[in-house]
Amino acid sequence: MYVILGLIVLAALYAVFIYNGLVRARQMAEEAWSGIDVQLKRRTDLIPNLIETVKGYAAHEKTTLEEVVALRNKAQSVPTGDVAGRAQAEGLLGQALGRLLALAEAYPDLKANENFRDLQTSLETMESEIQMARRYYNGAARDLNVKVESFPSNLVAGQFGFQKREYFEITNEADRAVPTVKF
Numbered sequence: 572m573y574v575i576l577g578l579i580v581l582a583a584l585y586a587v588f589i590y591n592g593l594v595r596a597r598q599m600a601e602e603a604w605s606g607i608d609v610q611l612k613r614r615t616d617l618i619p620n621l622i623e624t625v626k627g628y629a630a631h632e633k634t635t636l637e638e639v640v641a642l643r644n645k646a647q648s649v650p651t652g653d654v655a656g657r658a659q660a661e662g663l664l665g666q667a668l669g670r671l672l673a674l675a676e677a678y679p680d681l682k683a684n685e686n687f688r689d690l691q692t693s694l695e696t697m698e699s700e701i702q703m704a705r706r707y708y709n710g711a712a713r714d715l716n717v718k719v720e721s722f723p724s725n726l727v728a729g730q731f732g733f734q735k736r737e738y739f740e741i742t743n744e745a746d747r748a749v750p751t752v753k754f
Contacts, residue, residue: 589727596715600736603708607739608651610701611661617697618643618668621690625674625681632674639667654737661701668694705739712736 622636646660672691675681716735719728727733 586727589724590731593715593718593724593728593731593733596711596718597733599711600708600715603704603711604654604739606704607701607708610697610704611646611657614694614697614701615643615647617690617693621668621671621687621694624684624687624690625671635667635670635674639664639671642667654739658739665698709738709740712738 618639622639625632626636642660642664646657646664649656649660672694675687675691681687712735715733718724719733719735
């Protein structure tokens with residue numbers, strides 16, 4: 572009788588241990604997604620300053636400027652939990668920003684402008700921070716996904732509604748391409 576009771580207590584403790592590990596993994600993934608969201612917001616806030624600086628030098632490049640603004644607005648409108656949609660929108664925005672920054676090559680005065688250089692440096696730093704946040708999120712999502720799918724934690728995960736997380740990645744090969752700018 573005591574042996575059976577002891578086994579039941581051990582099984583319950585083990586289930587609690589697994590549950591707490593799943594909760595910890597889910598919280599890490601949510602915190603990591605929050606980090607990506609913060610970095611993307613910072614980049615989005617930087618874009619209007621970059622646009623205004625470029626406008627004065629490249630007024631006839633209106634379509635490039637409008638494209639960046641439209642893609643920025645599209646990226647902001649993606650629902651918070653839509654990882655794949657956000658990744659796609661941010662990939663397109665990154666390409667458009669690359670084309671915008673390439674305009675500096677055609678406008679030596681713009682390239683020499685201190686505000687533009689500062690904004691360009693800030694944007695490059697931001698892109699690096701976004702990459703780090705993305706790697707951290709994908710690692711946290713991987714850890715959660717392993718726990719949700721592996722035995723015996725998958726039994727507890729299924730019981731309590733834990734689900735796999737999507738990775739924040741660029742799936743469209745065109746989004747991975749280096750932007751080309753022709754004048």
